[in-house]
Amino acid sequence: xxxxxxxxxxxxxxxxxxxxxxxxxxxxxxxxxxxxxxxxxxxxxxxxxxxxxxxxxxxxxxxxxxxxxxxxxxxxxxxxxxxxxxxxxxxxxxxxxxxxxxxxxxxxxxxxxxxxxxxxxxxxxxxxxxxxxxxxxxxxxxxxxxxxxxxxxxxxxxxxxxxxxxxxxxxxxxxxxxxxxxxxxxxxxxxxxxxxxxxxxxxxxxxxxxxxxxxxxxxxxxxxxxxxxxxxxxxxxxxxxxxxxxxxxxxxxxxxxxxxxxxxxxxxxxxxxxxxxxxxxxxxxxxxxxxxxxxxxxxxxxxxxxxxxxxxxxxxxxxxxxxxxxxxxxxxxxxxxxxxxxxxxxxxxxxxxxxxxxxxxxxxxxxxxxxxxxxxxxxxxxxxxxxxxxxxxxxxxxxxxxxxxxxxxxxxxxx
Amino acid sequence: xxxxxxxxxxxxxxxxxxxxxxxxxxxxxxxxxxxxxxxxxxxxxxxxxxxxxxxxxxxxxxxxxxxxxxxxxxxxxxxxxxxxxxxxxxxxxxxxxxxxxxxxxxxxxxxxxxxxxxxxxxxxxxxxxxxxxxxxxxxxxxxxxxxxxxxxxxxxxxxxxxxxxxxxxxxxxxxxxxxxxxxxxxxxxxxxxxxxxxxxxxxxxxxxxxxxxxxxxxxxxxxxxxxxxxxxxxxxxxxxxxxxxxxxxxxxxxxxxxxxxxxxxxxxxxxxxxxxxxxxxxxxxxxxxxxxxxxxxxxxxxxx
Numbered sequence: 001x002x003x004x005x006x007x008x009x010x011x012x013x014x015x016x017x018x019x020x021x022x023x024x025x026x027x028x029x030x031x032x033x034x035x036x037x038x039x040x041x042x043x044x045x046x047x048x049x050x051x052x053x054x055x056x057x058x059x060x061x062x063x064x065x066x067x068x069x070x071x072x073x074x075x076x077x078x079x080x081x082x083x084x085x086x087x088x089x090x091x092x093x094x095x096x097x098x099x100x101x102x103x104x105x106x107x108x109x110x111x112x113x114x115x116x117x118x119x120x121x122x123x124x125x126x127x128x129x130x131x132x133x134x135x136x137x138x139x140x141x142x143x144x145x146x147x148x149x150x151x152x153x154x155x156x157x158x159x160x161x162x163x164x165x166x167x168x169x170x171x172x173x174x175x176x177x178x179x180x181x182x183x184x185x186x187x188x189x190x191x192x193x194x195x196x197x198x199x200x201x202x203x204x205x206x207x208x209x210x211x212x213x214x215x216x217x218x219x220x221x222x223x224x225x226x227x228x229x230x231x232x233x234x235x236x237x238x239x240x241x242x243x244x245x246x247x248x249x250x251x252x253x254x255x256x257x258x259x260x261x262x263x264x265x266x267x268x269x270x271x272x273x274x275x276x277x278x279x280x281x282x283x284x285x286x287x288x289x290x291x292x293x294x295x296x297x298x299x300x301x302x303x304x305x306x307x308x309x310x311x312x313x314x315x316x317x318x319x320x321x322x323x324x325x326x327x328x329x330x331x332x333x334x335x336x337x338x339x340x341x342x343x344x345x346x347x348x349x350x351x352x353x354x355x356x357x358x359x360x361x362x363x364x365x366x367x368x369x370x371x372x373x374x375x376x377x378x379x380x381x382x383x384x385x386x387x388x389x390x391x392x393x394x395x396x397x398x399x400x401x402x403x404x405x406x407x408x409x410x411x412x413x414x415x
Numbered sequence: 416x417x418x419x420x421x422x423x424x425x426x427x428x429x430x431x432x433x434x435x436x437x438x439x440x441x442x443x444x445x446x447x448x449x450x451x452x453x454x455x456x457x458x459x460x461x462x463x464x465x466x467x468x469x470x471x472x473x474x475x476x477x478x479x480x481x482x483x484x485x486x487x488x489x490x491x492x493x494x495x496x497x498x499x500x501x502x503x504x505x506x507x508x509x510x511x512x513x514x515x516x517x518x519x520x521x522x523x524x525x526x527x528x529x530x531x532x533x534x535x536x537x538x539x540x541x542x543x544x545x546x547x548x549x550x551x552x553x554x555x556x557x558x559x560x561x562x563x564x565x566x567x568x569x570x571x572x573x574x575x576x577x578x579x580x581x582x583x584x585x586x587x588x589x590x591x592x593x594x595x596x597x598x599x600x601x602x603x604x605x606x607x608x609x610x611x612x613x614x615x616x617x618x619x620x621x622x623x624x625x626x627x628x629x630x631x632x633x634x635x636x637x638x639x640x641x642x643x644x645x646x647x648x649x650x651x652x653x654x655x656x657x658x659x660x661x662x663x664x665x666x667x668x669x670x671x672x673x674x675x676x677x678x679x680x681x682x683x684x685x686x687x688x689x690x691x692x693x694x695x696x697x698x699x700x701x702x703x704x705x706x707x708x709x710x711x712x713x714x715x716x717x718x719x
Contacts (some may be wrong), residue, residue: 075684081467098685102468183572185556191577213480244554244574246666247582252553261555385683386661392666396579 013126016057023264029061030079030317035076036090037069038271040337046338053324060317070193073384080104088322091127091139093303093372093385098380100131101415106308111319117327120345122367128303131375132215138324143334143341145291147201147270147300148359148367150275152177152263153285163287164264166228170290172241177263186240188262189231191395192249196387198266201300204371205228206292210412211374220402220409229401246395247287255291270341272359286362301370304341331355342367378411426496460691467687480692489668490678490693494678496583497652497697501704503584504651509644512598517604517628529602531655537596541656548589549661575670576662579669586661586670590651598643605631605639641712645705652701 003008038046065086066211067075073095079085080102091099100103108129112118116406121141129139140338155177174186183188203210208227210219219222236239242248242256257265258278265275266289276284289299306322308315324330328347335343336353342363354360373379390404460483464474484490519530536590537543551558554574563569609632617627655675658664664679665673673693681690 077467077682077685081470096467102466106469110668122487180571192665242555242574243572244577247662248579252555255554260558319448381684385679388663389667393668396666397580398667 029059030314032060032088032314032318032321033086033409034062034064034088034090034318034321035067035072035086036064036176037067040338041066041068043338045339048336049325049330049333053321054288056324059318062321072108073380081304081313082312085309085311087314088308088318090142091307093139093305093375094383095380095399096138097131097305097375097377099307100135101283101377104309104311105138106310106315107138107324108140108319109136110306111315111323114136117321117323117345120328121326121347122259122348122349124343125168125303125344125367128301128372129305129369139303139307139342140326141303142304142326142331143339144301144344144367145341146363147198147266147268148289149287150257150265150267150271150364151285152260152279152283153288154283155263156285157166163285164290165287166290166294167292170264171234171238171240174234174264175238178238178240180239182263182350183365185242185256185262186238186264187234188248188253188256189241189245190237190250190266191235191246191388192252192254192393195248195391197300197302197382198314199231199387199391200371200373201266201289203230203256203276204300205289205296206230207296207304209371210240211410215374217376217409217412219412220405225402225405228394228405232401233397236397244337246392247346268341269319269359269363272357284357288362288366297366297369299366299370301372303344303372315354345360374412378414382411418564429666430478445692455601457691458693460687461695463688465691466685468685473688476688480689483689484692484696489671490673492668493671493673493676496668499583499589500658500672501648501652504590504594505644505647507587508594508647509640511595512602514598516602516671519599520606524555530600533599534596536593539599541592541593541654542660544589544593545657545660548585548657549576549590552585556657568702579666581671582662582666584659584685589661590654593657594647594651597647601637601639605636609635637712641709645708648705649701652697669707676678 006398008049011312022368038363042265043277046064050064053062054060076089076095076099085104096105121150125144126394127133128144129137131138149164150174154174156163159176160171161176162169164173170187176186177185186228187273188193199287200210201226204224206227206316208221210224212218222239224260235245242261244252247258248256253262254267254274258275260279265271272286288297291297291342291401306325307316325345328345331343331345332347332351334347335341340361343354348354349364354364373383375393386407390399390407394401394404449677462475462477464476466472515533519526519533536678552560552561552575552578554572557572557575559571559575560572564572573581575581613631613635614627617631620712622630654675655678658670658672662670664675674697677690677693677697680693682688684690
């Protein structure tokens with residue numbers, strides 16, 4: 001029955017099977033799933049880092065997934081709800097409140113105790129990963145930005161205007177540089193997607209706050225309503241912003257500044273290369289966010305960090321990866337890439353590359369007094385949609401500054 | 416012998432009664448899991464307070480979500496916009512498509528090339544269409560503004576997408592542009608199927624082109640007209656890719672339609688219950704509109 005050739009074939013198959021199976025048993029790896037967004041998804045910087053990490057740690061295999069920022073929040077929410085969250089992910093400070101409230105994030109304090117880079121992180125930046133002064137740290141700071149103001153040096157010189165170092169000079173210059181007949185406007189106001197960061201920078205620069213020191217919501221205080229009114233008036237009363245401002249998002253605001261439609265733009269270091277390449281370094285000036293009171297400067301900071309989800313089964317390995325990303329060399333590599341934002345490590349910030357670049361320098365100097373979105377659950381909704389809707393209606397005159405700030409305060413108070 | 420016959424009968428029965436169901440089972444399971452389950456889930460969600468970040472803390476709330484909708488001012492704005500959106504987009508797409516089909520039916524040089532090219536808007540992905548039209552309509556350097564200004568029709572650049580009275584119409588124009596080829600090709604196919612003798616006979620009887628269209632072409636393409644417009648109504652009511660990218664419902668609520676509102680409520684506000692109730696209501700409205708439409712036209716189309 002059993003022919004010899006058959007027997008040989010079975011033997012062969014059996015042996016191949018064993019050979020195929022052995023390596024899998026031989027080196028079982030801990031697989032870490034990591035999600036992130038990159039402003040430029042074609043940048044090889046991150047895949048290179050992962051390759052490097054995987055070869056340094058043969059027992060860990062990092063598998064990453066790139067997701068555009070515009071869908072990132074939706075995807076995370078769905079994954080948490082469906083129980084398919086990754087082990088670790090790049091994360092924004094805006095979302096911490098909602099995710100901690102749902103118990104989805106792992107406190108990192110126990111891991112951080114043994115991490116050698118802890119004291120190298122600019123100390124007040126740890127706050128961006130907490131939900132209150134005494135809470136555990138949920139997000140490891142990684143890359144941040146602070147908002148500053150670009151201005152057209154050549155236009156300012158032409159009209160003999162001083163640099164916009166405070167809000168009076170800012171408004172005065174914006175008015176003088178606006179000329180609708182030439183399609184020229186003083187300031188690129190961003191009422192569309194993502195405009196809430198720019199808005200918050202102008203709010204805090206006027207001394208208004210969304211929450212007080214004890215975490216009480218004061219977004220509907222008279223000061224905040226007035227500060228918001230000032231911002232709305234830039235468009236409605238002084239008309240120093242282009243008529244398209246209510247829906248202008250980053251691409252439009254950047255495009256208008258680059259093509260000589262606007263004289264000033266509030267943004268961060270992420271656009272410095274694009275702006276100087278287009279307009280020439282000699283024509284682009286940069287100042288810290290102009291405050292109302294020069295003695296009380298303030299601006300907006302937003303942090304992109306890394307979190308570990310409480311559902312992860314490999315938290316140790318996940319921490320190994322995200323803390324490795326935060327070490328000096330990797331941090332420097334990331335900050336110099338096309339995704340480049342500000343490094344959270346003092347040792348990196350002090351390198352000549354950052355010290356000698358005016359855009360990095362102004363941004364880093366602002367880190368001392370910059371203010372982030374309060375870590376409340378409602379911030380996710382405000383930054384994802386509510387702010388944009390309210391601001392657009394306020395710019396169109398459908399609601400008042402007071403109504404807008406009350407809605408924001410309600411969303412912040414919502415548990 | 417008897418046993419043998421019984422066996423045969425049994426197999427026969429089995430083949431007739433059970434086998435068909437067995438063969439249908441895979442398809443049935445597939446439909447159940449990708450259609451019936453989501454619908455059931457949406458109905459379940461619409462009666463609950465559900466936050467996807469806290470899936471185990473959902474709460475039964477009865478009809479509360481539906482009552483809230485009826486008191487929600489934003490819902491009625493979205494409903495109005497949805498109606499303008501559906502009726503405006505589908506009717507202009509249809510008119511454009513009909514004209515396109517009549518043109519493409521004429522014999523001229525390079526006809527097949529033009530027929531192919533005319534499909535481009537329909538096969539372009541929504542995201543590309545959105546970005547293209549966004550920059551064409553841009554308030555600072557859009558080409559549409561430039562052309563209108565040079566023609567002297569406007570005195571200064573208009574931010575089409577940033578004004579509440581132009582934003583919805585601007586997106587509608589982009590969507591109309593996209594959908595015309597669909598109608599054109601479908602109607603063209605229907606027209607090509609009309610026997611040439613009918614036209615010959617009409618021409619011999621001395622009918623002009625208008626009468627030929629009214630009495631021959633139109634009645635014979637009517638069944639296709641009905642089915643394509645119905646499909647298009649459903650698609651247009653549910654598709655929100657263009658609006659999402661071009662205006663995200665803004666400025667304010669001026670271009671918000673119901674599916675977009677449901678999306679915002681679900682993924683930005685994390686209120687899946689309310690969002691499901693919105694989607695469900697939209698589904699019910701759609702069923703009503705489509706069945707009214709079908710009844711209205713079946714009377715006319717039924718005779719063919």
